[in-house]
Amino acid sequence: MKTRDLIATAISNTFRNRLRTSLTALAIAIGAFTLSLTLAVNNGLNSYIDETIASVGSEDTLTVTKPTETVEDGIAKYDPDAASGMEAGAAAMSGSGSVELLTQDDMNTLRSIEGVSQVHTVRPVSVDYVQLQGSSDDDRWVLNISPGIPGVSLPLAAGEQPDLNSQDHQIVLPRDYVKTFGLENASELVGKTVELGVSDPTGTMETVTAQVVGVSDPVLTSSSATATLNTALTDAIYNVSAKGLPDDQKQRWATASVTVEAEDGQSIEDAVSQVQQRLSDAGYRGQTINEILGQFRAFFDAILIMLVAFAAIALVAGSLGIINTLLMSVQERTREIGLLKALGLTSRRVFALFSLESIVIGALSAAVGIVIPAVAAPWINHALSNGPLADLPGLTLISFSPGIIAGVAALIIAIAFLAGTLPAARAAGKDPIEALRYE
Numbered sequence: 001m002k003t004r005d006l007i008a009t010a011i012s013n014t015f016r017n018r019l020r021t022s023l024t025a026l027a028i029a030i031g032a033f034t035l036s037l038t039l040a041v042n043n044g045l046n047s048y049i050d051e052t053i054a055s056v057g058s059e060d061t062l063t064v065t066k067p068t069e070t071v072e073d074g075i076a077k078y079d080p081d082a083a084s085g086m087e088a089g090a091a092a093m094s095g096s097g098s099v100e101l102l103t104q105d106d107m108n109t110l111r112s113i114e115g116v117s118q119v120h121t122v123r124p125v126s127v128d129y130v131q132l133q134g135s136s137d138d139d140r141w142v143l144n145i146s147p148g149i150p151g152v153s154l155p156l157a158a159g160e161q162p163d164l165n166s167q168d169h170q171i172v173l174p175r176d177y178v179k180t181f182g183l184e185n186a187s188e189l190v191g192k193t194v195e196l197g198v199s200d201p202t203g204t205m206e207t208v209t210a211q212v213v214g215v216s217d218p219v220l221t222s223s224s225a226t227a228t229l230n231t232a233l234t235d236a237i238y239n240v241s242a243k244g245l246p247d248d249q250k251q252r253w254a255t256a257s258v259t260v261e262a263e264d265g266q267s268i269e270d271a272v273s274q275v276q277q278r279l280s281d282a283g284y285r286g287q288t289i290n291e292i293l294g295q296f297r298a299f300f301d302a303i304l305i306m307l308v309a310f311a312a313i314a315l316v317a318g319s320l321g322i323i324n325t326l327l328m329s330v331q332e333r334t335r336e337i338g339l340l341k342a343l344g345l346t347s348r349r350v351f352a353l354f355s356l357e358s359i360v361i362g363a364l365s366a367a368v369g370i371v372i373p374a375v376a377a378p379w380i381n382h383a384l385s386n387g388p389l390a391d392l393p394g395l396t397l398i399s400f401s402p403g404i405i406a407g408v409a410a411l412i413i414a415i416a417f418l419a420g421t422l423p424a425a426r427a428a429g430k431d432p433i434e435a436l437r438y439e
Contacts, residue, residue, distance in 0.1 A: 006349065010356035013329070024325045025365045028318025028412065032369025035311035036408045037398070040377065042304045044399035049296060051394060052155075060268050061151035062286035063122075064110060064256045064279060066100040101252040109282060110258055115275040117261035120150050120164075121253045125229070125237045128197040130173075132181055133209065140197070141180055144226045145171075147234040149257040152289070154228055155394070158186035159214030162230040169210035169233040171196075174225035175217055176391075186215035198240040206240045208233070218391045258286065315412070318365065319419035322358055326423030330354065337427050338435025351428035358420020359413055366412040374400045 014021055102121075110119045125147065129140040148162050154172055162170040171194065178186050189212050196208045210233050218225065229237070242250050262271035272288060279286040330337070337350060377398040389395055 006353055007356060010353055011360055013333075013353075014357045014360045016329075020325055020328075021361060021364075024318070024321040025361050025368065027321040028315060028362065028365040028416065029369040031311050031314030031316075031318050032366050032408060032412045033373060034314055034369075035308065035411075036370045036400075036404060037373045038304060038307040038311060039404045039408065040373065040398045040400045042300060043401055043404060044395070044397045045300050046297070047399055048392070048395045059288065059290070060260045060262075060272065061149065062258050062260060062272065062275065062279070062288060063149075063292065064102075064258055064284050064286045065254070066102055066106060066284050068100055101254060102256055104251050106284075107253075107256065110256060110279075110284070113258075113275065113278050113282065115260055115262075115271055115278065116258045118150065118259040120257040120259075122147050122149060122255045122257055123234050123238045124254045125234055125241065127208075127237060128199055128205065130177075130197075130227075131195050133193040133195050135181075139181070141177070143173075143177075143196070145237075146226050146228055148172075148228050148230055151257070151259060154214065155217040157215045157217050157393075159190040159212070162213055162228060164231045166230055167232050168230075169208065169236060170213045170230040171210040171233060172214040172216050172228040173212055174227060175215050176225045178215065189215050196237065198237050200240055200243040201245065208236050208240065217393050315415055319415050322361055322416055322419040323422055325361070326354060326358060326420050327426070329357070330423050330427045333427075334430065334435050337430050338432045338437075341430070341432035342436065347428040350430075351424045354424035354427050355417060355420050358416045358424070361420075362413040362416025363409075365416065366409040369412065370405055370408055373398070374405065 107119055107121065110116060125145060127143055127145055130143040131137075131140045148164050150164060153161055156172070157175045159172065162172050173189060173194070175186055178184075178189050181189065181192075183189055192212045194210055194212060196210060198206050198208055200206060210229070216228065238250075258275070260268070260272050260275045262268045276286045340350065341347070377400060381396050381398055384397055385393075385395070389397060
């Protein structure tokens with residue numbers, strides 16, 4: 001029997017009992033469906049994180065904090081110079097935990113570290129409210145703010161990035177505030193003047209004005225809508241909130257941002273790694289935007305592992321179904337196997353015939369389990385982007401790649417082949433005389 005005839009016979013035999021074959025293929029197709037969909041979602045999320053890192057952060061920028069001293073079990077010692085209140089909140093946003101406030105001496109130390117080309121201080125600031133200039137007091141809204149950092153760009157819906165070197169007060173508002181202020185689109189908000197309410201240490205409210213230069217889209221780095229300020233506006237707000245404090249207490253910061261400069265012939269990754277080590281030796285912690293987003297990757301990876309485990313269970317159950325189906329087929333076709341062997345078909349060919357039948361079942365399962373989610377993915381992504389994921393523009397949750405499709409298909413066919421080896425070996429090992437006598 002030629003190879004072509006062997007393949008044709010295997011396909012024909014597979015569909016002798018269509019109901020049994022269909023149910024067997026469906027069982028393993030469920031595993032293929034779960035696995036392919038899980039990998040596609042993981043691919044979509046990781047691609048979005050990579051795009052966020054590329055658009056939001058610069059790979060040569062580090063966020064620097066000074067961790068507090070700890071004792072056993074990670075409990076921090078009390079330190080009157082440690083960051084607290086909004087300072088601690090600013091540090092927590094970078095995943096730094098409990099930190100000490102940075103002083104001017106710390107800034108000088110950071111500037112002296114080899115490989116650091118620029119140090120930018122990040123003041124912890126907050127405002128009580130924001131409103132459009134000229135609007136009534138009833139149109140005041142709560143606003144979270146964050147100072148702009150050199151090398152970090154915002155994904156913009158309209159406008160431009162804040163100019164950190166400008167003496168004008170500039171602010172980039174989150175897209176959520178477009179509807180809050182009763183405007184139609186993000187472009188209408190650009191160019192508007194807003195008033196920011198700031199309380200001094202005595203509780204007296206003062207107003208700081210700023211021009212909206214841009215409107216930002218949401219990013220994974222913030223769990224709430226956060227406005228970004230340029231340095232001049234940050235200093236103006238801080239001067240109000242720190243009014244009356246001694247000068248030495250004003251010159252303190254929760255975090256700093258440093259820019260790393262690579263030497264000739266050195267990759268920026270190696271330069272950043274070396275600077276991080278030098279910072280650590282000096283008692284500081286430096287993190288890239290990629291490391292800060294690592295917590296999101298870890299969360300997604302944990303979910304991926306659980307879903308892959310469910311898919312593995314389904315695949316194991318499906319492989320048992322293939323074994324059972326082919327064993328029943330071998331039992332039913334015992335006399336046929338004996339006749340084929342008596343006519344000269346070798347045991348190797350018999351083994352290949354039943355192995356091909358298992359491969360056909362695996363290919364059918366892979367086709368059903370991969371094609372259905374791949375075809376449905378564009379519609380699902382469209383529905384999600386206009387619904388629950390509307391606040392995350394650019395996120396394609398289900399993203400199939402040729403690698404995912406080929407990898408899952410190869411895995412399913414391999415599992416089906418391995419599951420079919422036992423029945424195939426049993427068929428190949430039958431004695432033709434005994435098989436012909438089988439009733």
